Amino acid sequence: MRACVIHGAGDLRVEEWPDRPPGSGEVTVEVEVGGICGSDLHYYRDGAVGDFRVVQPLVLGHEIAGRVVACGEGVEGLEPGATVAIHPATPCGACRECTSGHRNVCRRARYLGSAALVPHVQGGFRERLVVAADQLRLLPETMDLRRAVLAEPLSVALHAVRRAGPVLGRRVLVTGAGPIGCLVVAALRHAGAAEVVVSDLLDEPLALAARMGATSTVRADAPEDPAWPEEVDTAIEASGAPVALRTCVERARRTGTVVLLGLLPPGEVGLLANRVVTHELTLRGAFRFDEEFDHALSLLAGGLDVSALVTHTFPLAQAGQAFDLAGDRAVASKVLIDLAGG
Ligand SMILES: NC(=O)c1ccc[n+]([C@@H]2O[C@H](COP(=O)([O-])OP(=O)(O)OC[C@H]3O[C@@H](n4cnc5c(N)ncnc54)[C@H](O)[C@@H]3O)[C@@H](O)[C@H]2O)c1
Ligand SMILES: [Zn+2]
Ligand SMILES: [Zn+2]
Numbered sequence: 001m002r003a004c005v006i007h008g009a010g011d012l013r014v015e016e017w018p019d020r021p022p023g024s025g026e027v028t029v030e031v032e033v034g035g036i037c038g039s040d041l042h043y044y045r046d047g048a049v050g051d052f053r054v055v056q057p058l059v060l061g062h063e064i065a066g067r068v069v070a071c072g073e074g075v076e077g078l079e080p081g082a083t084v085a086i087h088p089a090t091p092c093g094a095c096r097e098c099t100s101g102h103r104n105v106c107r108r109a110r111y112l113g114s115a116a117l118v119p120h121v122q123g124g125f126r127e128r129l130v131v132a133a134d135q136l137r138l139l140p141e142t143m144d145l146r147r148a149v150l151a152e153p154l155s156v157a158l159h160a161v162r163r164a165g166p167v168l169g170r171r172v173l174v175t176g177a178g179p180i181g182c183l184v185v186a187a188l189r190h191a192g193a194a195e196v197v198v199s200d201l202l203d204e205p206l207a208l209a210a211r212m213g214a215t216s217t218v219r220a221d222a223p224e225d226p227a228w229p230e231e232v233d234t235a236i237e238a239s240g241a242p243v244a245l246r247t248c249v250e251r252a253r254r255t256g257t258v259v260l261l262g263l264l265p266p267g268e269v270g271l272l273a274n275r276v277v278t279h280e281l282t283l284r285g286a287f288r289f290d291e292e293f294d295h296a297l298s299l300l301a302g303g304l305d306v307s308a309l310v311t312h313t314f315p316l317a318q319a320g321q322a323f324d325l326a327g328d329r330a331v332a333s334k335v336l337i338d339l340a341g342g
Contacts, residue, residue, distance in 0.1 A: 001019050002014055002016060002017065002126065002316060003015065003059045004034075004059065004060055004319040004337065005057050005058065005060070006057070006058050006060055007054070009044075009045065009047035010047075012044055012319060012320055014316060014319050017126055019128055021070070022070055022071060022075075022130050023073075024072050024074050025072060026071075026072040027070070027075055027078055027133050027136060028068070028071075028128055028130050029066040029068055029086065029128065029131060030067045030128055030340070031065075031125070031126060031127060031128065031129050032065060032066045033064065033066070033338060033339065033340070034061045034063060034124060034336065034339060035063030035153065035335075035337075036061075036322060036323060036326040036335045037152075037153065038178065038180070039113075040060045040062075040113065040125075040323070041323065041327050043058065043060060044327075048115070050266055051266060052114065052116045054120070055115070055118060055120075056120060058115055060113045060125050061337075062111060062113045062152060063124075063149050064085075064088075064112075064123075064124035064125070064149060065083070065085045065148040065151075066086075066339075067082065067084070068080050068083075068136070069128065071133070072133075078138070083141065083143070084136040084137060084138055084139060085136075085139060085151050086112070086124065086136060086137075088111055088112040089104070089109055089110070089111050089112075089288060090109065090110040090111075090132065091106035091108075092106050092107075092109065093106075095107050095108060102290075104289055105287055105288075125316070127339055137151075139301070140301050143301055146313070146336060147307065148297065148300065150183075150296075150300060150309065150310075150334070151293055151296040151297045151300060152293070153179055153183050154186070154187070154296040154306065155288075155289035155295070156183070156261070157180060157183035157187040158296055159286055159288065159289035160184055160187075160238070160261040161184065161187045161191050161236075162292070163259050163284045163285075163286040164234050164257055164259045164284070165234070167188055167191050167193040167234060168192035170234055171194060172195065172196050172232055172233065172234045172235070173199070173232040173252075174188070174198045174235075175199050175235070175237050175239050175244035176200060176237070176238040176241070177205035177206050177208060177209040177214075178200075178239070179333050179334045181200070182208055182209050182212045182306075182309055183309070184238050185198060185209050185212045185213050186304065188236075189212075195216070196214050196215050197214065197216050197217070197218060197228075197229050197232065198216075198218070199217070199218045199247065202330055203219075204329065205329050205333065208309070211308045212306065212308060220244065220247070228251075229251065231252065231253040232251050233256055233257075234252070234256060234257045234259070235248035235249075235252045235256070235259070236248075236261055237260050237262050238262050239262050240263050241262070241264075242264055242269045245258075245260065245262075245269065246270070246271075246272060249271065249272045249276065249281065250272065250275065252281050254279045254280060255280045256279070257283075258282070258283050259285075260283060309333050309334045310333070310335075310336055311331070311332045311333045311335065313338050315337070315338050316339050319337055322337055323335075
């Protein structure tokens with residue numbers, strides 16, 4: 001079969017990859033759609049995500065949906081032909097975090113298409129993937145796989161909103177209007193936030209954020225713009241830029257909450273720490289998700305409209321072009337790879 005494989009910074013190849021039959025408790029899925037994520041782009045550009053460096057060929061991709069083609073021994077409730085989304089995480093189930101309801105921060109978690117472990121956990125941008133049956137989620141027959149594939153990034157957004165605490169009727173700032181920031185906007189509006197102000201350095205992602213439900217948008221490089229709220233109840237940092245974290249800390253009201261969702265540059269990052277002290281701010285990290293994946297799928301099946309996020313689709317053979325375009329926020333947001341179409 002063919003797969004989209006990263007060999008090092010800038011070295012992305014569509015090439016042959018070995019196939020294998022499903023083992024006990026496993027299922028073979030014909031992958032039909034994949035979504036390119038910021039971490040896939042980091043592997044492509046830098047050969048690494050944070051401290052995780054590609055040291056052997058790695059099939060990228062953890063936002064995937066497809067169709068069951070074969071079930072291994074002992075698999076029940078899944079038939080060939082069924083459409084499925086795939087939960088990309090496999091927590092260990094035994095560590096302190098797993099046993100206390102925080103499986104998203106499992107210390108031994110495996111994640112599809114990640115170089116965090118060696119050997120790497122191979123990902124899903126390939127024609128067929130063998131995966132544990134319990135990672136599959138059956139989709140309603142009517143659900144478009146191009147929609148289902150957004151469940152993964154939407155889960156990230158839902159988890160961040162959960163970490164923010166109650167947002168009903170509140171004013172929230174979101175810094176960064178990339179795919180993740182835009183989905184945070186949709187999740188916030190769904191959770192009842194009254195005002196969602198979004199900042200970005202580019203007009204195109206801001207226009208998309210407005211379509212996703214932002215009540216106002218502001219340019220991060222125009223601090224004098226009167227559209228900036230003086231203070232917000234909650235701020236969610238979704239750009240990964242240290243200067244945006246500063247904005248969140250500056251704009252959060254006294255006793256407000258700042259959620260750190262964007263992955264900041266490696267190493268130390270500055271913080272207006274005295275502001276946290278004197279305003280009694282709460283800083284909370286948000287990392288990945290767990291059961292939010294099922295919640296995301298039911299929201300998508302129920303009609304939550306985030307389709308504006310998908311700007312382009314490319315066939316697998318043109319994965320290189322897809323990756324080049326996906327990194328350009330002035331023209332693209334979520335870029336999909338069509339693995340069924342060749
Ligand atoms: N914590 C997690 O579990 C998790 C999961 C997925 C992604 N992430 C992180 O979330 C962040 C967003 O992901 P994405 O895929 O949308 O990234 P992205 O790079 O596509 O989008 C980031 C956006 O932020 C904007 N931006 C840059 N500097 C800014 C500033 N100073 N103020 C406001 N906006 C600014 C960019 O123009 C861009 O539109 C990334 O840092 C990513 O690594 C975290
Ligand atoms: Zn992702
Ligand atoms: Zn664990």
